Amino acid sequence: MATKQEKLAKLREADQAGVDVSSPKAVITHMLAQGDKDAVLWFYKKGSVEFDFDTYRKLVAELKAN
Numbered sequence: 129m130a131t132k133q134e135k136l137a138k139l140r141e142a143d144q145a146g147v148d149v150s151s152p153k154a155v156i157t158h159m160l161a162q163g164d165k166d167a168v169l170w171f172y173k174k175g176s177v178e179f180d181f182d183t184y185r186k187l188v189a190e191l192k193a194n
Contacts (some may be wrong), residue, residue: 135171138155
């Protein structure tokens, strides 16, 4: 499992690449295009196939605040 800082770094990379980070689909698509399949799983609930929208939105809000 990734740390909060690692997740923020991935979101920052996507943001700097021009990806709309408010769209989880856009970020996940970007990560897959970069071949970063493992990082995609960081944004899913542990032991589930459900995307963790709450955590994702909090991370995006923190990214945008900085």
